[in-house]
Amino acid sequence: MTAQTQSAPRSTASGRAQGGSSLQRIGAMMLRYWYLLRSSWPRLLDLVYWPTVQMVTWGFLQYYIATNAGFFARAGGTFIGAVLLWDILFRGQLGFSISFLEEMWSRNIGNLMMSPLRPLELIAALMVMSLVRLSIGAVPVTFLAIGFFGFNLYGLGFALVAFFFNLMLTSWAIGIFVSGLILRNGMGAENLAWSIMFLFMPLTCVYYPVTTLPVWLQPVAWALPPTYVFEGMRALLIQKAFRGDLMLDALALNVVLFAAGLFGFLKLLQSARRHGSLMQTGE
């Protein structure tokens, strides 16, 4: 160390902290995640790898069935469509949760909780980053689906916008709640981030109509917003009918689910402050 570097800091005009705006803080967090993604090719590869494998596997299965069964030949694209929409739901939640987990893995959450960043700003940044991660992972796969199987997801038009918006709302609601659980309970709850969406897979009837479920389970399925999306997708691909009523029902349920997720997160954060969990981010 030199004598010069040991001297007291000089007074300068730079560095005064004014607290900044909400948008600036959200921007800071997005920049942080972008730096991270940019610096790590395995993270980028991971975004594309699994959706591609899924789509190709189900695409070939669909192709096989379609050439051997009349009904499925008419219902072209329901499997690939379901895979791609499922991926929006799953990857949306995972994108949100993984960005949050990055803070836990890097032991940075204490720094953030002590900074002027508000919890809702952190959530907003995580929501935007889940969109960014989804775009990197899912958009190339949708083009592969066109190339490999002639299935054009974008051909769904406005319906796709409605499907996408509803699925993202659900994925964020679940991601927000799971993040709260991890804040409160530490990394012992990490597995939920990876597995919770698979509970939704059979119940939201991704690959089959709701009527396939036992009668007693059908009300449970109809209580989950993604069920309406997957039913809507089948109606569009098989009956060529856009079911706006299903999308509105999904939206109404999503508003409730999102509010519940947000409320749960804030309550869990409050509980984490009470129990001192924010200082202990291990198991």
Place this chain on the structure above:
Amino acid sequence: MAAMPGIPPIAVERLVKIYKTIPAVDGISFTLAPGSITGLLGGNGAGKTTTIATIMGLTTPTSGRVTVLGAEMPRQRYRVLHRMNFESPYVEVPMRLTVRQNLTVFGMLYGVENLRERIAELGQQLDLTDLLDRPTGRLSAGQKTRVSLAKALINHPDVLLLDEPTASLDPDTADWVRAHLEGYCRERQATVLLASHNMAEVERLCERVIIMKRGRIEDDDTPAKLLARYGRRTLEEVFLDVARGSGIASEAAQ
């Protein structure tokens, strides 16, 4: 901007923090003067980290009140968080990001003006200029500590909370960090609360020492008065007396 006149930078009143049934902090009170450096001493489990976490707003008190720069913590924390900062071995800045990226992100979070100049300035002051574009994870322990210190100073905090700021550093780097902290506090009139197990560090930096044991304040005075009262030559000996319950020398004589 230093603390407002008449408002103590940190005021802790009858603070109690109980985890389930275990009291971590048991009714402590103290007030820090503007521009002062105060040491918080105590063995493991004495309640130092909980006290600091409550001051930072990371935990809510079971009862009692903590105010920082006039804002009640954690309820009004967003009024003052941009004027505070901290460094602790329990948290790290993201290791994959370069030093400059980390300082940029934290500078933006704290709403620092002229951020580029501030980063360049910190780089110069903390001897980090050549390291600014290297990933933080590839730095040595001493260099990482300087990065954490740069993060803690990015917003020119009026209140700085330091938990073991020189833990795991070699004596030269530790001494360098202390010199820089001293300089910063003198220059900015910042108020510092320092938790440390390094008695020499506390003796050198702090004009006041609060000794905690089992969640309570056992003693609170200037280092010189503590040495005189316990009849000891070093703070380490005083600390051992308190930790082992040997008591004050004059009391023992009686």
